Amino acid sequence: MTGFLILIALVIGVGAIIQLVRLNEVASELSTGREQEEIGESENNILALTWPIFMVAFLGFMFWMMAKYGYGGLGPSASAHGVELDWVLQMNYWIIIPVAVICNVLLAYFAYKYRYSKDRKAAYFLHSSKLEMLWTAVPAVVLAVIIFMGLKTWRDIMIDSPNEGQPTIVEVYAKQFGWNFRLSGENNKLGQADYKLIGPATDFVDINGAKKHSNGNPLGIVTMDFIYAKYADIDNSLETVNKQLEEAKGATGEYWESEEIIDKLLTKKSNLELQKSRIKAGLELSLLDSTSNLGSDDIFLDEDLYLVVNRPVSFQFRSRDVIHSAWFPHFRAQMNCTPGTPTYFTFTPIYTTAEMRTKPEVQAHYKEINTIHNERLKSLGEEEEVVEMNFILLCNKICGAGHYNMQKNIVVVTEEEYEKWYECIDFKEANPTQPRLDVNGNPAVYEGWRSDSDESLVNHTNMATGKES
Amino acid sequence: MSVGHAEAHAHHHKESFISKYIFSMDHKMIAKQYLITAIVMGIVGITLSALFRLKLGWPDTQFGILEALLGSDAAPEGVLDTNWYLWLVTMHGTIMVFFVLTGGLSGTFSNLLIPLQIGARDMASGLLNMISYWMFFLSCVLMLSSLFIQTGPASAGWTIYPPLSVLESLQPGSGLGMTLWLLSMTIFVASSLLGSINYIVTILNLRTKGMSMTRLPLTIWTFLVTAVVGLLSFPVLVSAVVLLLMDRGLDTSFYLSEITVGADALAQTGGSPVLFEHLFWFLGHPEVYIVLLPSLGIASEVISTSSRKPIFGYRAMIGSIFSIGFLSFIVWAHHMFVTGMSPFLGSLFTFTTLLIAIPSAVKVFNYLTTLWKGNIIYTPAMMFSMGLISTFITGGITGILLADSSLDISKHDTYFVVGHFHVVMGMSAILAMFAGIYHWFPKMYGRMMNRKLGYIHFWITIICGYGVFMPMHFTGEGGLPRRYYENTNFPMFDHFMDLNVLISIFAIVGVLAQIIFFWNFFYSAYRGPKASQNPWKANSLEWTTPVEHVHGNWPGALPEVHRWPYDYSKPGWDVDFVPQNIPLRPDEEEH
Numbered sequence A: 001m002t003g004f005l006i007l008i009a010l011v012i013g014v015g016a017i018i019q020l021v022r023l024n025e026v027a028s029e030l031s032t033g034r035e036q037e038e039i040g041e042s043e044n045n046i047l048a049l050t051w052p053i054f055m056v057a058f059l060g061f062m063f064w065m066m067a068k069y070g071y072g073g074l075g076p077s078a079s080a081h082g083v084e085l086d087w088v089l090q091m092n093y094w095i096i097i098p099v100a101v102i103c104n105v106l107l108a109y110f111a112y113k114y115r116y117s118k119d120r121k122a123a124y125f126l127h128s129s130k131l132e133m134l135w136t137a138v139p140a141v142v143l144a145v146i147i148f149m150g151l152k153t154w155r156d157i158m159i160d161s162p163n164e165g166q167p168t169i170v171e172v173y174a175k176q177f178g179w180n181f182r183l184s185g186e187n188n189k190l191g192q193a194d195y196k197l198i199g200p201a202t203d204f205v206d207i208n209g210a211k212k213h214s215n216g217n218p219l220g221i222v223t224m225d226f227i228y229a230k231y232a233d234i235d236n237s238l239e240t241v242n243k244q245l246e247e248a249k250g251a252t253g254e255y256w257e258s259e260e261i262i263d264k265l266l267t268k269k270s271n272l273e274l275q276k277s278r279i280k281a282g283l284e285l286s287l288l289d290s291t292s293n294l295g296s297d298d299i300f301l302d303e304d305l306y307l308v309v310n311r312p313v314s315f316q317f318r319s320r321d322v323i324h325s326a327w328f329p330h331f332r333a334q335m336n337c338t339p340g341t342p343t344y345f346t347f348t349p350i351y352t353t354a355e356m357r358t359k360p361e362v363q364a365h366y367k368e369i370n371t372i373h374n375e376r377l378k379s380l381g382e383e384e385e386v387v388e389m390n391f392i393l394l395c396n397k398i399c400g401a402g403h404y405n406m407q408k409n410i411v412v413v414t415e416e417e418y419e420k421w422y423e424c425i426d427f428k429e430a431n432p433t434q435p436r437l438d439v440n441g442n443p444a445v446y447e448g449w450r451s452d453s454d455e456s457l458v459n460h461t462n463m464a465t466g467k468e469s
Numbered sequence B: 001m002s003v004g005h006a007e008a009h010a011h012h013h014k015e016s017f018i019s020k021y022i023f024s025m026d027h028k029m030i031a032k033q034y035l036i037t038a039i040v041m042g043i044v045g046i047t048l049s050a051l052f053r054l055k056l057g058w059p060d061t062q063f064g065i066l067e068a069l070l071g072s073d074a075a076p077e078g079v080l081d082t083n084w085y086l087w088l089v090t091m092h093g094t095i096m097v098f099f100v101l102t103g104g105l106s107g108t109f110s111n112l113l114i115p116l117q118i119g120a121r122d123m124a125s126g127l128l129n130m131i132s133y134w135m136f137f138l139s140c141v142l143m144l145s146s147l148f149i150q151t152g153p154a155s156a157g158w159t160i161y162p163p164l165s166v167l168e169s170l171q172p173g174s175g176l177g178m179t180l181w182l183l184s185m186t187i188f189v190a191s192s193l194l195g196s197i198n199y200i201v202t203i204l205n206l207r208t209k210g211m212s213m214t215r216l217p218l219t220i221w222t223f224l225v226t227a228v229v230g231l232l233s234f235p236v237l238v239s240a241v242v243l244l245l246m247d248r249g250l251d252t253s254f255y256l257s258e259i260t261v262g263a264d265a266l267a268q269t270g271g272s273p274v275l276f277e278h279l280f281w282f283l284g285h286p287e288v289y290i291v292l293l294p295s296l297g298i299a300s301e302v303i304s305t306s307s308r309k310p311i312f313g314y315r316a317m318i319g320s321i322f323s324i325g326f327l328s329f330i331v332w333a334h335h336m337f338v339t340g341m342s343p344f345l346g347s348l349f350t351f352t353t354l355l356i357a358i359p360s361a362v363k364v365f366n367y368l369t370t371l372w373k374g375n376i377i378y379t380p381a382m383m384f385s386m387g388l389i390s391t392f393i394t395g396g397i398t399g400i401l402l403a404d405s406s407l408d409i410s411k412h413d414t415y416f417v418v419g420h421f422h423v424v425m426g427m428s429a430i431l432a433m434f435a436g437i438y439h440w441f442p443k444m445y446g447r448m449m450n451r452k453l454g455y456i457h458f459w460i461t462i463i464c465g466y467g468v469f470m471p472m473h474f475t476g477e478g479g480l481p482r483r484y485y486e487n488t489n490f491p492m493f494d495h496f497m498d499l500n501v502l503i504s505i506f507a508i509v510g511v512l513a514q515i516i517f518f519w520n521f522f523y524s525a526y527r528g529p530k531a532s533q534n535p536w537k538a539n540s541l542e543w544t545t546p547v548e549h550v551h552g553n554w555p556g557a558l559p560e561v562h563r564w565p566y567d568y569s570k571p572g573w574d575v576d577f578v579p580q581n582i583p584l585r586p587d588e589e590e591h
Ligand code: HEM
Pocket: B159, B288, B289, B291, B292, B334, B335, B353, B354, B356, B357, B360, B395, B396, B397, B398, B399, B400, B402, B403, B404, B408, B411, B412, B413, B417, B420, B421, B424, B425, B426
């Protein structure tokens, strides 16, 4: 079908061009400069008429799109501040659409009305202070209103809302190409994080001599365990380097390898040592002598994030590599994730996912989406699936090859459902140095969360996680 | 320049091919060189966009032809590769914004019109002018050469935010491709600075007798303000670029901090990518006016001439050109509302940004009033200029939403922004560039372009332009992020599948339609009918020069100016235009 459309477009395009070229060939042989310069009145009339015709078509196209796509599919704002934002947006549209339509219509109207006529002379109308004052002052007043509404909303969103209530604190951590979350645990405080503590998964011995395993600390959370895990990692690397250096030595104790390779190894060695001493001085000591050891109850998540409805949530955003942007379209929330500089945004979800799905406009919309979606799947020869509305988080700043597919679902649930989910988090995965035990003393295992009220939440959750690469 | 100089030229020896056509110092020839170079770059730029629109419109279709043409790295099994997609988008943006609409537009029309419209023999420095063009040429060559390297050209978006643009390990295009991009842009900026200095000096010093500043055509005013804006903002881009080069090559960390590649912590730390964003947009925003102001100047000239009516509110127009030029320096952070900068700064930039809407509105209303009670002749140039008024209205108005920091939270980096700036900047400036070409083609080549083809070209271009960019506002409202290689991973965007097909069809037809223009242009340059001296019956001085180009522009003495350039349909005159060099009648008042 689409191939056919392209073909048609191409054939028409090429055909039109060939015709035009031939026409032009003939025309320009006949014509003199005068003919190209002087436009007859009847021709000019036709050209003048094209403007109102075009404008009607253009505005028609716009209103058709407004009718068909004006509802963009996001539904009513799912966050408290978004309701205000949407309202201001609505007000702005009521101002700007009429202005754009009126100006465009005037343009087309003048274009036709004031087309050339030999019998008329244009007005010699140079300026009018009154008029010019008028159209400086009127936009100024209208803009003052727009600015006022906008800044009030901005203040509500950026300054007032983070300071209201007791927000839950959550971290969003971006990387090429996916999202991780960190829950702030029982103390509702995020511990420090430091990128120097990120490493490969290792076994290590903690400060008390117990054997433990680290998942590599993808968020760089600063805890004594993770510091020791990093020491273990550095020590492993040092050992390898030392071994290589040893092997590069001949019987006499002289290096036989090329100077270049030896230099590389020596640099690596000194870098590792430097890294270790930086961690010791910069992190371990500060951790020992302060109360900043807040990270030990933090929970690392590599799955969908659950939030409680009507409870404000304050996000901290960080990035591991390049700039990403955390974009929550349903919540009208967006914040860049910048390496080296944490950023913050607070919002309050006002509908649970299940509630949102029962809204009539959402239902109608997803009926359509299911049709389109499955038509496509069918044409690809894939199995059909049921698509349900989900709040999503996606990346909105170009960040590399996988930019187009960084997704996680945000599931908004009631307090009770949240508790259930929280109990089920696999702490072995989430915070490997603090295994949570189930009633039998075995590590608790997360088997997917099941909502009594809505089965499909789970299905979709798993589907989305499966997609995440 | 004195009369003596002109005589010297009259005795000039016959020039060699090289000094006449290649290393020419004549502003008219340099203008043509800029134009041809920009057309070539434009062809490349729009072709790239057609390629990535194929992927966006038909995400599941295998285009065997892509694989055949571009190789199996680019489109394995006919499906465009992701990294190719990113570089196509990046190079499209870079080429269109900088090489076509900045270098091409200012380079062509400032060079052509400044000496001709102010009554000068040439630019203040022909040599600088020539150097400026050849640096532009070199930067084009460097930029194009990056398309052919193994790791691909720059792929971090035309805004090249670090760290993506720094670390090759995170994005292959950030290797040699980005180095070439940075070198090319540095040379480009140098070229643009030489040009700007030359334009400013020429306008301020070389006006002919009687050409006071308030008798300058609006084109010249816009070129002047554009040159000043460029002179003050482009150097900031160079500093951003140099720091970036140092981060890439010398392990400095102006923009880098706490980055992990794989499991390796980079040693560079302490910098901030947000610094780059500030530096980039300190140029980036003025840049959009560097593109737009000359476009408005061209439109003003064409609209007044074709309406046979003086431009309405000449002084208010100059005032708004100046206020736009000034304000454009204090709004840059509206591109950064969601970078986490202080909310107070956000408020400040919302305020200044919305202020720009006032002079913009004044310009629109003045254009409309110029048409009112006019006597409009629809030359192709006039059609394009009217198109510009429409796109400037339609595109400018959506800026009001984006300028609102709170609303921008849900618009930033979505297709809404893409729609906004393509309509207001992309379309307006392209339409103005075409208007300028159709209008001054007889001045450049002494021949006429075919008018009928011009009308067809115009209608297809504006219809396709609106057809491409208006729907994007709707996909943006639906939350669709820009620079996505495909939208099919999110079922919620399936709603827009057919809209994306529509956009792509308009885009491809629009691109193909430009063939009409290219053909008309090149054919008419060689075989078009000969033009008369003042084909549009215009007032400004360029139409008092002979059709055949002469060195020094006027064979005899320089014309003397007695009136402003907008004496159209002046009461008391039988003709509906009175050129600037016609003395006032004894009882006549200057407007
Ligand atoms: C009423 C006047 C205008 C206002 C208030 C306005 C406002 C804005 C704002 C706030 C943005 C940033 C949106 C975002 O990234 O989230 C933006 C983007 C942009 N605007 Fe405008 N604008 C106006 C007119 C113009 C004009 C006249 C031009 C060009 C000639 C222009 C060109 C651009 C470009 C190129 C971008 C996007 C850059 C990018 O992200 O790649 N705008 N505009």
